[in-house]
Amino acid sequence: xxxxxxxxxxxxxxxxxxxxxxxxxxxxxxxxxxxxxxxxxxxxxxxxxxxxxxxxxxxxxxxxxxxxxxxxxxxxxxxxxxxxxxxxxxxxxxxxxxxxxxxxxxxxxxxxxxxxxxxxxxxxxxxxxxxxxxxxxxxxxxxxxxxxxxxxxxxxxxxxxxxxxxxxxxxxxxxxxxxxxxxxxxxxxxxxxxxxxxxxxxxxxxxxxxxxxxxxxxxxxxxxxxxxxxxxxxxxxxxxxxxxxxxxxxxxxxxxxxxxxxxxxxxxxxxxxxxxxxxxxxxxxxxxxxxxxxxxxxxxxxxxxxxxxxxxxxxxxxxxxxxxxxxxxxxxxxxxxxxxxxxxxxxxxxxxxxxxxxxxxxxxxxxxxxxxxxxxxxxxxxxxxxxxxxxxxxxxxxxxxxxxxxxxxxxxxxxxxxxxxxxxxxxxxxxxxxxxxxxxxxxxxxxxxxxxxxxxxxxxxxxxxxxxxxxxxxxxxxxxxxxxxxxxxxxxxxxxxxxxxxxxxxxxxxxxxxxxxxxxxxxxxxxxxxxxxxxxxxxxxxxxxxxxxxxxxxxxxxxxxxxxxxxxxxxxxxxxxxxxxxxxxxxxxxxxxxxxxxxxxxxxxxxxxxxxxxxxxxxxxxxxxxxxxxxxxxxxxxxxxxxxxxxxxxxxxxxxxxxxxxxxxxxxxxxxxxxxxxxxxxxxxxxxxxxxxxxxxxxxxxxxxxxxxxxxxxxxxxxxxxxxxxxxxxxxxxxxxxxxxxxxxxxxxxxxxxx
Numbered sequence: 001x002x003x004x005x006x007x008x009x010x011x012x013x014x015x016x017x018x019x020x021x022x023x024x025x026x027x028x029x030x031x032x033x034x035x036x037x038x039x040x041x042x043x044x045x046x047x048x049x050x051x052x053x054x055x056x057x058x059x060x061x062x063x064x065x066x067x068x069x070x071x072x073x074x075x076x077x078x079x080x081x082x083x084x085x086x087x088x089x090x091x092x093x094x095x096x097x098x099x100x101x102x103x104x105x106x107x108x109x110x111x112x113x114x115x116x117x118x119x120x121x122x123x124x125x126x127x128x129x130x131x132x133x134x135x136x137x138x139x140x141x142x143x144x145x146x147x148x149x150x151x152x153x154x155x156x157x158x159x160x161x162x163x164x165x166x167x168x169x170x171x172x173x174x175x176x177x178x179x180x181x182x183x184x185x186x187x188x189x190x191x192x193x194x195x196x197x198x199x200x201x202x203x204x205x206x207x208x209x210x211x212x213x214x215x216x217x218x219x220x221x222x223x224x225x226x227x228x229x230x231x232x233x234x235x236x237x238x239x240x241x242x243x244x245x246x247x248x249x250x251x252x253x254x255x256x257x258x259x260x261x262x263x264x265x266x267x268x269x270x271x272x273x274x275x276x277x278x279x280x281x282x283x284x285x286x287x288x289x290x291x292x293x294x295x296x297x298x299x300x301x302x303x304x305x306x307x308x309x310x311x312x313x314x315x316x317x318x319x320x321x322x323x324x325x326x327x328x329x330x331x332x333x334x335x336x337x338x339x340x341x342x343x344x345x346x347x348x349x350x351x352x353x354x355x356x357x358x359x360x361x362x363x364x365x366x367x368x369x370x371x372x373x374x375x376x377x378x379x380x381x382x383x384x385x386x387x388x389x390x391x392x393x394x395x396x397x398x399x400x401x402x403x404x405x406x407x408x409x410x411x412x413x414x415x416x417x418x419x420x421x422x423x424x425x426x427x428x429x430x431x432x433x434x435x436x437x438x439x440x441x442x443x444x445x446x447x448x449x450x451x452x453x454x455x456x457x458x459x460x461x462x463x464x465x466x467x468x469x470x471x472x473x474x475x476x477x478x479x480x481x482x483x484x485x486x487x488x489x490x491x492x493x494x495x496x497x498x499x500x501x502x503x504x505x506x507x508x509x510x511x512x513x514x515x516x517x518x519x520x521x522x523x524x525x526x527x528x529x530x531x532x533x534x535x536x537x538x539x540x541x542x543x544x545x546x547x548x549x550x551x552x553x554x555x556x557x558x559x560x561x562x563x564x565x566x567x568x569x570x571x572x573x574x575x576x577x578x579x580x581x582x583x584x585x586x587x588x589x590x591x592x593x594x595x596x597x598x599x600x601x602x603x604x605x606x607x608x609x610x611x612x613x614x615x616x617x618x619x620x621x622x623x624x625x626x627x628x629x630x631x632x633x634x635x636x637x638x639x640x641x642x643x644x645x646x647x648x649x650x651x652x653x654x655x656x657x658x659x660x661x662x663x664x665x666x667x668x669x670x671x672x673x674x675x676x677x678x679x680x681x682x683x684x685x686x687x688x689x690x691x692x693x694x695x696x697x698x699x700x701x702x703x704x705x706x707x708x709x710x711x712x713x714x715x716x717x718x719x720x721x722x723x724x725x726x727x728x729x730x731x732x733x734x735x736x737x738x739x740x741x742x743x744x745x746x747x748x749x750x751x752x753x754x755x
Contacts, residue, residue, distance in 0.1 A: 015261060044693070050075060051135055051687030053186030053720045055128035055145050057098065061117040062125060063090045063108075073722065074739035077713045079732075080724045082743030088724045089197055092691050096196075098125035098150050100160065100177050101188040107198035113156040127151045129184065136163035138181045141170055146180060158232040168542045185685055192219040192679045197691040197724075209645040216639075216646055218536045219679045220616050229602070229617050236598055236697045239591060246588045328506050329356045329381050330408075332401035339397050351415055355383030356408065357449070360442045367486060368438050370506035371461050375435060376454060376489035382409040382749035386447050411449050419444045424634045429470065432462045459483060466489040613641060623678035624648075631670065648675070677712055694702040706732065713737065 058069030067504055069085050071080075082088050093106045095114070103109045116123045127148045131137055137146070144175045151159045162171045162180070170176075183389050187193050218221035242353060269655045308534030333515045334358065344352040358380030373380060383393040398407045427434045435456035458481040462470060470476070471483055471491045483491045488499030621637040628635045628650065635650035650671050673690075680688060710733075713721045724746060729740050 016218065018304070018510035019466075035246060045370065049059055050130055050132055050686075051137070052186055053130040054095070054687055054722070055130050057091060057095060057128075058126045059087075059090065059094050060124040061120040062094055063087075064117060064408060065113055066117065067092055068094075071741055073478060073720065073741075074737070075130075076717050076719055076737040077710065077735075077739065078722045079729050079738070079740045080722065080743065081726070081740060082727055083726060083745050086745055087725070088743060089691055092194065092196060092689055092722075092724060094125045095127060095689070096188055096670060097152070098127040099186065100105055100148075100150075100174070100183065105189055107196050108683055111156045113154050113742075114359045116152055116154050119664075121151045121154055125152070129180070135183075137180055148177065148180075148316055182624060185684060187221075190219060190221070190685070192676070193685040194681050194689040195586060195676065195691060209647050212648060213639070213644050213646040216617075216679070217618065217644075219681055222609075222613055222616070227565070228562060229605065229609065232598075232602065236595060236602070240595055243588055243595065244593045246584055247589075256686070324682045326359060329358060336401055338397065339400070340394070343397060348393050351386040351390065353383050353385050353390060353394050353410075354415075354443055354445050356381045357384070360446045362440045363507055364438050364440060366464075366507075368461055369507040370488045370501050371484040371486050372435065372439060372501070373504050373507055374490065374501055375456070375461075375484050376450070376501050378409060379450065381455060382411055384415075384445050385410055385412050386415045388412055411453055413445075413449060413452060415445045416448060417444060418458075418593075420448050420451050422451060425479055426457045427459055427460050427477060429477040429480070432460050432470070432477075432483075435459045437461075455481065462486075462491075468496065472496075508613060617641075619682045620678045623681045624674055627674040627677055628671075629707055631701070633671075637669070670705055673705050673708065677708060680712065680716075687717075689722045689724075691724045692726060701729070703731075710735075 001278070017113045053075055054073050056070045056072045058071070059065060060066070061065050063086075065085070065087050068090065071091065080088050080091060091107050096106050097103070097115060103112050103114065109115055116548070127150075130144070131139065131142050131146050132144050136142075136144075139166060143164055144161075145598065147163040147165075147167070149161040149163065160172060160177060161169055162175065162176055164170055181188070193198055214223070221450060303553065324334050330336075340349075340353055343349060353703070357376070358373075361372075363372065365441055373449040383394060386393060391410050394410055395407070422436070426436070436447060436448075439447075440463055447456075459480055460470075460477065460480050460483040462483050463486045465485065467485045467489065468491065471493055476493050480490075485491065485499075488501040490497040544656075571715070617639045621639075624637050625635060633650055633652055635648065638649075639645075640647075648671065676690070709721070709723065712735065713719070731739075732738065
């Protein structure tokens with residue numbers, strides 16, 4: 001490293017270099033300075049170590065080749081020599097694909113599946129890149145080289161494996177491969193790094209000066225830099241538009257702010273003026289609220305009074321039923337039953353009516369009393385008649401005790417001494433019974449009537465708390481329409497109704513327990529009513545009407561209370577809007593500062609970009625002229641950055657100026673090589689690849705061209721060069737820096753030669 005640094009100092013002293021940079025004496029000195037500075041830049045890059053060079057490449061079932069390689073490349077100059085079809089261009093194509101390039105980059109296919117050998121399912125590519133020196137990529141992970149293995153499938157997909165020197169898998173992620181290429185400065189789509197045969201032909205035959213300019217811009221990465229600037233400018237424009245829209249909103253708020261302040265002041269004066277009125281109104285409302293609360297208390301007490309009267313009536317019925325069980329179904333039922341018996345004795349009925357139904361059934365399990373009562377409900381007090389004549393007689397008897405709308409229900413159906421056969425339509429469950437299974441009736445008429453009118457054969461009684469699981473999780477039991485729990489809850493397959501029953505009213509066996517329960521409840525209600533109003537209130541309305549009145553009064557109170565919240569809501573919304581405005585104003589200010597700073601940065605970068613573009617253009621022209629001189633040619637390159645064109649003129653020293661389009665194929669190939677070499681001098685890449693660069697040259701031009709390539713490669717001996725040619729290299733000088741890879745002829749040609 002010290003020796004190389006000394007070489008740099010010998011070639012161009014640092015003091016004179018700095019002086020020439022800031023005070024160039026003339027144009028020729030400035031051009032020499034550019035050449036020397038590029039040489040120093042190249043030396044400095046070389047000092048970083050040999051990373052990114054291609055160690056080897058091997059192919060399997062790629063394109064038309066079953067197996068190629070592995071080709072172990074030298075660190076400097078490599079010639080791949082072979083006849084057409086031997087696989088020269090396949091190696092270059094595999095290099096692009098093997099480093100993650102798209103099929104379109106190769107100009108040899110539109111999809112990766114085009115590279116899989118016919119009749120094969122997949123193709124394999126292995127590329128090994130050198131990874132030595134202080135700038136190695138994750139040296140402790142990969143070691144001295146990185147192995148990149150690609151497998152391409154016939155459906156166009158691919159898999160990638162990144163392995164270290166020992167062959168162990170490190171990663172399969174595309175991002176890791178991209179990081180490696182970026183670290184090594186490998187640009188697959190840059191023609192200066194890899195110039196394929198098709199791209200070389202396109203450039204040779206192109207007559208467009210704009211195409212040449214685009215080639216120069218792409219090769220020097222100026223095109224990418226310009227695209228980045230365009231994107232940044234677009235982003236800046238969009239951001240500026242957003243800022244302007246925010247500023248419009250801000251300006252509008254600033255314009256409205258004095259108006260809002262005036263409105264606030266006016267409202268404040270108005271509020272001050274009406275403050276006394278509001279206080280008076282508040283007192284009035286408080287009085288009204290107290291009055292309403294008193295009314296609610298009175299209504300609540302009346303409600304409790306109604307419940308007290310109802311429970312008192314029930315208690316009297318229970319006390320009376322101690323001597324006569326029929327009184328459970330009403331105080332007049334014993335007398336009604338006596339008159340029915342008397343009418344039957346006198347022959348007024350064809351068949352004696354049966355009822356009440358609740359008095360004619362008994363429970364096999366007394367704990368199911370609430371469930372059965374909830375199931376039968378109004379049928380518990382109903383009577384059964386055999387015919388409509390008997391029903392008319394029974395109606396006449398009932399009219400002595402009940403008004404027309406309050407009489408027990410009468411069910412008319414012909415009496416039968418036999419029970420219905422319900423085996424085929426009865427609800428079935430292995431654990432839980434149906435209603436007919438839990439009751440015993442004094443007559444088949446009762447059961448048949450309940451089957452007709454209530455469908456008790458399709459109702460299950462589920463004693464334990466598993467009704468939801470039985471009825472609603474999966475299909476209900478066979479023939480089951482509904483079910484009742486022991487607590488009286490009614491369960492359907494798609495809904496559930498909770499019972500308001502707490503004790504059985506008709507089928508309960510323990511009268512004393514029910515009486516004690518009711519007494520404990522005409523004590524609880526009295527205590528609650530006393531808390532609301534110590535004095536008893538006279539009840540003149542029904543329970544339902546009292547509940548409706550309470551709901552109306554509560555709604556009225558809520559309306560009065562809600563009328564005081566409007567002002568506070570306006571103040572809160574204004575405060576929120578003000579906070580949002582300040583936040584947006586700060587954002588606009590920060591964005592404006594960012595845009596201003598971005599403008600300064602972009603202006604500076606644009607100037608630097610133009611200086612770099614001018615410097616690269618001048619250096620490229622100088623190198624191009626220098627390479628032409630070695631062939632006794634002269635020429636010029638004219639860059640027009642405004643119109644984005646590049647005009648190349650080449651002529652022999654004894655002839656006049658001529659455009660490259662008038663040159664022969666060999667001369668144009670030579671001028672292309674000179675142009676490429678000029679770009680190589682001003683750009684950096686760990687390796688350079690040229691495919692059949694000398695195909696149109698005669699031996700004289702080819703010899704000169706090879707000398708130029710070898711001279712440059714010797715000057716950049718830490719860079720790798722891969723030249724692909726179908727011509728012999730036997731006349732090239734022997735050197736340790738040059739390695740020739742001779743490919744075998746295609747199998748079809750070898751077989752013909754054998755014949």
